[in-house]
Amino acid sequence: MLADRRTMIKILNTYFASTASREDIMENSSKHQSLPGIGNMSMERATISSWIRQSRYRAKRQDIYSDLEISDVEEIIECYKNQCAYCGSAAETLDHPFPLKIVAPNIPANILPSCKDCKNIKKNNDLVWMFSSGKLEQESYLALLQQLFDRRGGDIIKGHVRKVTGIIGES
Numbered sequence: 001m002l003a004d005r006r007t008m009i010k011i012l013n014t015y016f017a018s019t020a021s022r023e024d025i026m027e028n029s030s031k032h033q034s035l036p037g038i039g040n041m042s043m044e045r046a047t048i049s050s051w052i053r054q055s056r057y058r059a060k061r062q063d064i065y066s067d068l069e070i071s072d073v074e075e076i077i078e079c080y081k082n083q084c085a086y087c088g089s090a091a092e093t094l095d096h097p098f099p100l101k102i103v104a105p106n107i108p109a110n111i112l113p114s115c116k117d118c119k120n121i122k123k124n125n126d127l128v129w130m131f132s133s134g135k136l137e138q139e140s141y142l143a144l145l146q147q148l149f150d151r152r153g154g155d156i157i158k159g160h161v162r163k164v165t166g167i168i169g170e171s
Contacts, residue, residue, distance in 0.1 A: 048073050051094050059106040066106035077113050085112035085144060086136065092116050097127035097148065104160055107153035128164050
């Protein structure tokens with residue numbers, strides 16, 4: 001486990017220090033290259049609204065920062081072409097890559113569309129766990145991180161990733 005953690009920290013340090021642009025990272029990710037053109041949003045507005053309401057309630061109950069609107073979520077679903085951010089199959093629900101249970105914020109930079117299979121595999125673990133356990137390839141992991149960092153609230157998530165991986169204070 002310690003060797004895996006060292007490898008993960010080395011990869012993240014290289015990533016944070018790199019000058020690679022978002023396009024370079026996306027270009028290197030074969031999963032995201034294979035996505036088809038913009039599809040129709042199959043998740044209904046009522047379903048999205050219900051999910052947002054529930055996540056706001058959980059965030060408030062745990063005294064966690066929450067700044068999420070339905071337009072944010074619709075934009076995220078459209079960005080991923082209504083496909084699971086983890087495996088590319090049809091998205092059936094939404095997921096916090098860094099769960100509220102581990103005190104991650106309820107913001108656009110912490111929302112991804114997901115299929116139920118990937119959400120069940122991930123459970124209450126975070127995106128770092130998905131990578132370190134071998135559920136995500138390095139290219140997909142880095143591409144997802146870059147997409148999260150590029151959204152509103154991305155700096156908060158970047159700080160959270162540094163904290164979760166133990167690289168606080170390193171630039």
